[in-house]
Amino acid sequence: MLSRPERNEYADVYASYVSRVPDGDLLTFLARQTGEFDPLANDLSDQQASQPPAPGKWSVKQVLGHVADSERIMSYRVLRFARGDKKELQGFEQDDYVTAGNSNRRSTGELLAELKSVRGATLSLLGSLNREDSLRTGIANGKTVSVRALAYIIAGDAQHHLELLRRLAAAPFRLRRSRLKYDDSPPGRSLLAEFRAAFGKRNAYLLQACK
Numbered sequence: 001m002l003s004r005p006e007r008n009e010y011a012d013v014y015a016s017y018v019s020r021v022p023d024g025d026l027l028t029f030l031a032r033q034t035g036e037f038d039p040l041a042n043d044l045s046d047q048q049a050s051q052p053p054a055p056g057k058w059s060v061k062q063v064l065g066h067v068a069d070s071e072r073i074m075s076y077r078v079l080r081f082a083r084g085d086k087k088e089l090q091g092f093e094q095d096d097y098v099t100a101g102n103s104n105r106r107s108t109g110e111l112l113a114e115l116k117s118v119r120g121a122t123l124s125l126l127g128s129l130n131r132e133d134s135l136r137t138g139i140a141n142g143k144t145v146s147v148r149a150l151a152y153i154i155a156g157d158a159q160h161h162l163e164l165l166r167r168l169a170a171a172p173f174r175l176r177r178s179r180l181k182y183d184d185s186p187p188g189r190s191l192l193a194e195f196r197a198a199f200g201k202r203n204a205y206l207l208q209a210c211k
């Protein structure tokens with residue numbers, strides 16, 4: 001079983017990711033987690049899923065592509081360090097990967113399936129490790145990190161993006177609720193116009209959030 005890493009096993013930048021992972025069996029959590037992207041992405045039209053919510057932000061498809069890419073890189077680090085490889089590993093520029101990944105040209109269904117496939121490989125690797133493997137450390141992106149911390153960072157990054165997508169999905173409903181009290185929409189406004197207004201607000205909302 002992969003136990004929670006100590007605070008000195010990962011850099012400060014990862015603390016918020018690790019803290020997002022609840023106590024309990026990590027592999028069970030990881031096995032369930034990718035399915036939670038389904039309702040958040042499947043409810044969107046292809047155009048909504050491809051559209052950046054604001055300039056410089058990632059679309060829902062790009063988020064899905066990023067989670068898969070990031071997990072591949074973190075899993076690779078797990079493999080190297082768990083096998084006792086002490087060679088230092090380089091970091092990666094996540095925005096460059098999102099641009100080159102062209103996730104907006106792919107379907108949401110394909111991206112969701114890929115995420116589950118990547119997660120399946122991650123689970124096989126993590127499930128094969130013993131305690132000694134999980135405590136090994138290496139240097140990635142200039143910082144020392146343990147194998148079990150990398151496993152928690154994988155779960156924490158996906159959780160971070162799930163939380164952002166949930167906030168994104170909840171925003172129009174919040175707006176709709178506030179309209180019930182302060183109805184300023186012009187008479188005869190169509191459902192489509194309502195939706196556009198809600199989607200616009202949603203973009204503004206995301207502008208304040210991180211990617």
Ligand code: NI
Pocket residue numbers: 066067070157161
């Ligand atoms: Ni991320």
